[in-house]
Amino acid sequence: MTLTRQVVSFSVIGVCSGALTLVIYVMARDWWSPVVANLVALTAATLFNTEANRRLTFGTPRRRGLAHVQSAVLFAAHYALTSCALLGLGVLVPAPSRTLELTVLLTATLVGTVGRFLLLRGWVFKKAA
Template sequence: AAQLARFAAIGAMSTVGHLLLYAALSPALGAQAANALALLLCALANTAANRRLTFGHRGRGSALRHHGKGLVVFLIGLALTSGSLAALHHAAPSATHATDLAVLLAANLTATVLRFLLLRAWVFRA
């Protein structure tokens, strides 16, 4: 239960960070590039925080392997969020920025559940 609570707190902070970075970057970079950059930055921080706080891995041992697997998990999240934005912009080309954020929030919540399962079962497996 404590592991799940730590993961949820880190996930919530990552989701908020992703949405804030997306909102700041999208006017200059466009939706897809802003999403990718914001998600990458948050995924790196998320993996590092979960590695230490949720799964108890400290030091450099296995850090490169953990972050490499974390990048694979990131790509799954990127596919979900980018695919959701692409579907939204195809279905509603004039969707508002607020609608983008709502779609990203829903996609990010789905990605977070998958992320937890993959981190626990594959990336940080005992």
């Protein structure tokens, strides 16, 4: 698959994953703090995202288990990035609105997505030479 097709496929899956993350976050936020709601939302969305990218974007025959283990490392970095953004918002704005929380979460997610694509392409789903 060409780089252009990978970027398009990754983007479509990313939009779906992002929407799933935001929906779960909004629902979980009624019960938990921003950091816990973020963990729940990202966990669910990452499982979907990794498998969809394994099958549709990178088309790799690599074992699913290995891809999910490597993706867990990327998940930890992405969770740290988005959680730090939410915690930073809490420091700057003591009682942020849900809309502001979602804006910060979405912005941090977009930043992390670029790095995730590069690492998925070059490490997790790298074609054997």
